Amino acid sequence: MAGDSAFARRVLLIVGRIPTGRVATYGDVAAWAGRPRAARAVGNILREARVPGLPYHRVIAACGALGGYGGQVPMKRALLAAEGLAVTARRVLGFEAARWRPKEAGTKSHPKRAAVRPTTELTARHHRKS
């Protein structure tokens, strides 16, 4: 299963470091894990991963698109909105401002937060079987 390779472990480690209210794209995670073009592989790893507590919902697709969430995208959207992010049906608005970079984790960079207002208060309470 996924999660055994060094790459997969690095991916999960990085995901776990994404702060609340911040997001990262699959491509970002792939790059930080050492494989800039492995965004797709990252998606596969997150889908297979079964680590309680890991903020998988903070990993979105490029351009702020929501990406997937094991068939439970509505929940992913709700979780992000709950963290103060403005989210539409398919994307995170102003995600660039909420985009997290590991560089600021090592340094004491400014704690800037998303310059967006959580005007959305979707209802998102359904699901689907997997």
Added chain:
DNA sequence: AATCTGACTGTTG
């Protein structure tokens, strides 16, 4: 070792 799959992405139309 070969082939298929998909929580991706950038380019085209």
Added chain:
DNA sequence: CCAACAGCCAGAT
């Protein structure tokens, strides 16, 4: 903005 395509990658068969 959306759909179709074509690269790209690690995992599973």
